[in-house]
Structures are given as C-alpha cells and as structure tokens.
Amino acid sequence: MSNKSKTPHTxxxxxxxxxxxxxxxxxxxxxNVMSSMIALGSEFWALxxxxxxxxxxxxxxxxxxNEMIEGYQPTDDETSAWNNQRDRFIKRVYGFLxxxxxxxxxxx
Numbered sequence: 001m002s003n004k005s006k007t008p009h010t011x012x013x014x015x016x017x018x019x020x021x022x023x024x025x026x027x028x029x030x031x032n033v034m035s036s037m038i039a040l041g042s043e044f045w046a047l048x049x050x051x052x053x054x055x056x057x058x059x060x061x062x063x064x065x066n067e068m069i070e071g072y073q074p075t076d077d078e079t080s081a082w083n084n085q086r087d088r089f090i091k092r093v094y095g096f097l098x099x100x101x102x103x104x105x106x107x108x
Contacts, residue, residue, distance in 0.1 A: 041093055045086060052082055 025031050053072045057064040074082065 037094075041090075045089060048085070048089070049082065052078075052085075 023031055025034060050069065053069050053074070054064055056074075056078065057068050057072060061068070
C-alpha cells in the first residue's frame with residue numbers, strides 16, 4: 001500500500017515544509033511560541049484600544065461607566081489615529097520577524 005493513501009487530504013499549502021503534520025514553522029515548539037506571541041499581541045491591543053476609549057471618555061466627561069465604554073463609537077479622526085497607533089505597535093512587536101539574517105551579516 002502507498003503511504004499517500006494513508007495521508008488525509010488537507011487544503012493547506014506548505015510554505016515552510018513541516019517536519020510533522022500541522023507544524024508550520026518546522027518545529028512544534030516554535031509554532032507554540034509564535035501562537036502565544038500572536039495571542040498576547042492581540043490581547044494587548046484589545047486592552048490598549050479599551051484604554052484609548054477610557055481616556056477619551058474621561059477627557060470629554062470627567063467620568064466613565066462600563067456602558068459608556070461598551071457603547072463608544074470613535075470619530076473618524078480617532079479611528080485614524082488609533083489605526084496608526086496599532087500599525088506602529090504591530091511593526092514594533094512583529095517587525096523583527098521580517099529580518100533576514102543575511103542583512104545582518106558583517107562584511108569580512
């Protein structure tokens with residue numbers, strides 16, 4: 001029997017050939033670290049966005065309630081500023097993943 005018949009069909013493309021099934025970066029430990037890093041980043045950004053809302057409401061009203069936070073709709077200017085803030089955060093936290101080691105080598 002062929003090994004191919006035992007392998008389940010998936011719809012994913014392997015841009016980095018895995019060593020084992022469902023390992024995307026060649027090592028399950030690296031996959032887990034990456035997943036944790038992405039989850040922490042998204043949790044941090046959710047808190048940062050909430051803090052932006054709280055600060056805005058405090059400036060406008062002097063006090064804030066949970067209902068005010070949950071119902072807040074940012075202005076176009078706030079949305080633009082917060083999107084820029086988010087983009088800087090992503091670059092700062094995840095930008096190093098684009099580093100190419102060959103760019104960092106010193107000439108001998």
